[in-house]
Amino acid sequence: MRADLEVSALAVTLGGNQVLHDVDLAVGPGDTVGLIGPNGAGKTTLLRAVLGLLAPDTGTVHIGGRPPRAARSRLGYVPQKHEFAWDFPITVAAAVLNARTATQWTGPRRADREAAAAAVERVGLTDLAARPIGALSGGQRQRVLVARALAREPGLLLLDEPFTGVDVPTQELLVGLLTQLAEEGTAILMTTHDLAQARAVCTRLCLLNRTVVADGPPSELDDPSLWLRAFGVAESELLLTGTAREAE
């Protein structure tokens, strides 16, 4: 089901510190938005607010016109790898199916099994479906987390650092998969420190430093001075140097 995200005038305080203020962000079906900013900029906090896991001081989050907790069924979330209990004794297939059925009263139905199998197939893990999740490599674990999110057939897909600590084939699979999902109408929001992958996959970049500093297509955020000013990215940063050359 399609689901757009609207964040308006969001402010969040954690432990007495205002972490986010005046955040406005819209992600529509087919958008892939990369949230980029320095450590501590509030990227994960923004994802947590979108998931409905923390209460904003002010402002609103709407997913398909509803508050996050009422829109759970439309959400897919890919956490950072270290947040998942990899020592839990289940197979890849069971871990993915469980992501879809954990909140329902009945056992898995045929539609659940089909959606879970399709998600495992999309991330290229069908051959490893019977393997215990604890026996997987870092890249394979990232694929399991993506499959768990996709098994829910989400309208809005949130990913926290999906490219971190994964091998090149998995990065390439992720870029292809996210591009395809966006073409199918999924709204995608991801945090990332990987500027090259962000440029490869994102239709928009949102530069965040406690509030939105800039938001637009990668080609419109080419001015290195903007990044230098907002994030203290070094002038020697290869990507920016390349971008500046292209612009000359």
Ligand SMILES: Nc1ncnc2c1ncn2[C@@H]1O[C@H](COP(=O)(O)OP(=O)(O)OP(=O)(O)O)[C@@H](O)[C@H]1O
């Ligand atoms: N539970 C908490 N209590 C108090 N402060 C917190 C809490 N969680 C996060 N913070 C602070 O909020 C700020 C933003 O943290 P957040 O994890 O959202 O940043 P981030 O942009 O995701 O950073 P990184 O790139 O390092 O993952 C940081 O200064 C962090 O120390």
